[in-house]
Amino acid sequence: MSERVPSLDALSEALQRLPGVGPKSARRMVFHLLERDREGGRVLARALDRALEEVRHCRRCNNLTDTELCPICASSRRDQSFLCVVESPSDIPAVEQAASFNGTYYVLMGRLSPLDGIGPEDLPFDGLDRRIAEGVTEVVVATNATVEGEATAHYIYDRLEPQGVRVTRLAHGVPLGGELEFVDGSTIDRALTRRYSLEED
Amino acid sequence: MSERVPSLDALSEALQRLPGVGPKSARRMVFHLLERDREGGRVLARALDRALEEVRHCRRCNNLTDTELCPICASSRRDQSFLCVVESPSDIPAVEQAASFNGTYYVLMGRLSPLDGIGPEDLPFDGLDRRIAEGVTEVVVATNATVEGEATAHYIYDRLEPQGVRVTRLAHGVPLGGELEFVDGSTIDRALTRRYSLEED
Incomplete structure (x- = not known):
């Protein structure tokens, strides 16, 4: 049978644009929002509107922010001379989990990928140079552990040294x-090559 | 470190009101919407607004609908004398998967549950009586296979017979x-009690 309710179908399709949401979880979400938490639906619609309206890239580091400078760039508690370079704004929360990191970030908005035709002129290295000129003394490169991330x-x-x-x-x-037993072979290879003496501990 | 971006936090919290969405998947969704699919975010906000505005309960069967009568009640292709009783509108898509079902529905909006103080006067049995009076000849009860669903x-x-x-x-x-090997004991118990002769097949 195929009698459809258009506004339910439209909501279900819109929810499936979210990563990890397929038809079944979209259906659960639709019924949850309409049967049990209409207030949650209104809150979500307003939060989407507000974030889409206000969130842009920090003009200094490209992190997502709703202010001109992101809160990390604006913070006086951060070490502005220690810079962590990441590929995407979504990598920043991962590094932020490390209690010991007290530096700032620069987001490359991608990585070098000759096969996809992405060269140095396609990424905002000029912004990285400006950050360096502001007195950065160490850059820790936290691009992904992929061929492209390593090349980047x-x-x-080569550019900063x-x-x-x-x-x-x-x-x-x-x-x-x-x-x-669940670690892949190339990681173990690397861990063997970089093995360290327990005396160092 | 704890520098926060308020509109990102608000969106992440709103997404976590959806069933099955925790902090990590909310974070993935936020970055996906803001970095890769802003149009999807706008579509979702509009679909939420529209569904919350338009979707209500069918005045005949309590199914979710954006019209006065739901499309199933309004369909001339449905057998209006064959009624399936379910606990919630979210049960209807499950029964609709059965290609052989060509009847209509009545949604109880709950189930009898003396322990929670829910008796017959708390559920819309009057609407069920009205459907019966319209010429229903068979009711298949598809309440959940729980103690409360069985009691209901x-x-x-007892009411309709x-x-x-x-x-x-x-x-x-x-x-x-x-x-x-993955089926629970009480289901197997039931399946044994209700075992049928292969001659019936």
């Missing part, structure tokens, strides 16, 4: 709490 | 395609 890290090293900036890379290896 | 089914039998209506119940047993 090396490009940044001559300017006297210390350029480092997040360490690769076995995740903490990870069970060895 | 028996109540409906004296009026000469045939009252049936969805069969219980091992799901098709289900692997026996």
